[in-house]
Amino acid sequence: QSALTQPPSVSGSPGQSVTISCTGTSSDVGSYNRVSWYQQPPGTAPKLMIYEVSNRPSGVPDRFSGSKSGNTASLTISGLQAEDEADYYCSSYTSSSTFRYVFGTGTKVTVL
Amino acid sequence: EVQLVESGGVVVQPGGSLRLSCAASGFTFDDYTMHWVRQAPGKGLEWVSLISWDGGSTYYADSVKGRFTISRDNSKNSLYLQMNSLRTEDTALYYCAKDLYSGSYEFGYWGQGTLVTVSS
Numbered sequence: 001q002s003a004l005t006q007p008p009s010v011s012g013s014p015g016q017s018v019t020i021s022c023t024g025t026s027s028d029v030g031s032y033n034r035v036s037w038y039q040q041p042p043g044t045a046p047k048l049m050i051y052e053v054s055n056r057p058s059g060v061p062d063r064f065s066g067s068k069s070g071n072t073a074s075l076t077i078s079g080l081q082a083e084d085e086a087d088y089y090c091s092s093y094t095s096s097s098t099f100r101y102v103f104g105t106g107t108k109v110t111v112l
Numbered sequence: 113e114v115q116l117v118e119s120g121g122v123v124v125q126p127g128g129s130l131r132l133s134c135a136a137s138g139f140t141f142d143d144y145t146m147h148w149v150r151q152a153p154g155k156g157l158e159w160v161s162l163i164s165w166d167g168g169s170t171y172y173a174d175s176v177k178g179r180f181t182i183s184r185d186n187s188k189n190s191l192y193l194q195m196n197s198l199r200t201e202d203t204a205l206y207y208c209a210k211d212l213y214s215g216s217y218e219f220g221y222w223g224q225g226t227l228v229t230v231s232s
Contacts, residue, residue, distance in 0.1 A: 032217075034217035034218070036218035038157070045207060048212060048218055052216075089157050091159070091219070098177065099172060100159075100171045102159065103149075104156070106156040106157070
């Protein structure tokens with residue numbers, strides 16, 4: 001049961017765009033459009049930011065967008081703001097016979 | 113308003129047992145699959161287990177399979193996690209979570225978590 005691979009950190013200046021990748025396999029990211037993204041500021045519970053690859057729940061700013069190509073999903077934050085500084089995790093449904101979900105390794109986004 | 117409130121986290125010795133609870137409100141509990149997700153101190157998120165709306169299907173991460181049991185009581189709007197043969201590596205903040213929509217595949221709502229510490 002291997003975690004999805006994310007870069008440990010990304011950074012950008014206010015107003016810039018950053019993209020976080022999430023690489024899985026043909027058993028998870030590559031097979032299902034059931035990829036989601038979570039934002040977790042320090043000391044808080046995770047918050048859903050993107051579901052089903054590219055959909056935003058109500059209340060999430062449209063600066064956050066998601067996409068997928070093959071076994072890799074991506075989260076892009078456009079017009080970076082100070083409050084976007086947090087850890088971000090991807091997650092995917094998986095076709096394993098025993099377990100059903102896997103998370104990414106997590107990415108720290110720093111606003112310079 | 114959806115609310116998920118976890119409880120039951122304590123300090124326990126290796127090899128011990130513990131039962132976590134999650135009290136749900138603000139939605140029709142028996143319409144939703146429910147999950148447990150954990151986060152070790154300073155580490156990332158790890159999906160632990162899920163249970164279908166009626167309790168008929170359960171799944172576990174390989175790391176807890178055979179030691180943890182997920183269950184629910186729809187009459188009490190409550191989710192549980194029975195944790196046996198605890199190991200130091202089970203030390204984590206345990207969150208309960210629900211799908212965004214009934215039958216969807218993401219963790220739309222989260223509780224604040226309950227801390228389990230396995231230590232001698």
